[in-house]
Amino acid sequence: MRFLLIEDNLGLASAVVERLVLDGHVVDHAADLQSARDFTATTEYDLVLLDIMLPDGDGRSFLDERRDARDETPVIVLTARSEVSDRVTLLDLGADDYLTKPFDFSELEARCRAVLRRRGGSPTNRKQIGNLTFDPQAATLRVGDRTTTLRARELRLLELFLGAPGQIMSKTRLVDRLFSYDEEVSENAIEVYVGRLRKHLDGSPVSIVTVRGLGYRLSVE
Known part of the structure; x- marks a missing residue:
């Protein structure tokens, strides 16, 4: 955030x-x-x-x-x-x-x-979609029996996607949401974080889809 x-x-x-x-x-x-x-x-x-x-x-x-x-x-x-x-x-x-x-x-x-x-209209910070449970307060993502402790920016990136399922988010927008003005960062950093999240989400009904030329969007099966 x-x-x-x-x-x-x-x-x-x-x-x-x-x-x-x-x-x-x-x-x-x-x-x-x-x-x-x-x-x-x-x-x-x-x-x-x-x-x-x-x-x-x-x-x-x-x-x-x-x-x-x-x-x-x-x-x-x-x-x-x-x-x-x-x-x-x-x-x-x-x-x-x-x-x-x-x-x-x-x-x-x-x-x-x-x-x-x-x-956000939710009584709890925790989100559950199928076999996926995301607890931002504990910084954990559980898919089936596998629990992953997320790094800070992985956590915030997942929050952004889960908060706007189906919405296309450009790399520029994601850089703006994840990094301050004082940090020099390229849009390639977003590719790295998205790649990490995709591995963590493997086996869940949630995936991050690349929309060529536009950015990424969260897809829920």
Whole structure:
């Protein structure tokens, strides 16, 4: 998943980015609202983590702008304000959840999973298709009696395909979803990860099909 973190506390931002990257997510960091607007103008995100008090304005204005623009990207607000009225205002503006600072990173991770799960319309992160069971929280893929522990990017790539079965995904789009701006990577890397996933999926009703000249799509028998 690709996240946008909008946070001006560089120490906290660095710690959050490090934790989420360890989970296999791609995280872009904006230290102010203008940088956040620049990011969202060119990149699609799965989740936004939004601080309220920022150097060039109030994060609530950013949230209001995104919802006015019919942007349904989930937003978790990170706030030092614990008053009920503040939380009510944030939720009414369109926040999907909020977390009061200081917070535990494990709770942040759990809230991210919960928000993404709700947005996907599923009560659980686990997916089962025939003899295939995919558990992203445990980073495991089970096909029949064979269980594989997935590497971070293999896991996120499989999440992308399972989240959009039948949809063609270009190599460019997959690079955008799996790698941050700071990483120099060619589209050949996607071929490597797709090749690994195909081996892990062998024997299941799920396969990744090459659509010549366009990219890949997930096929379910």
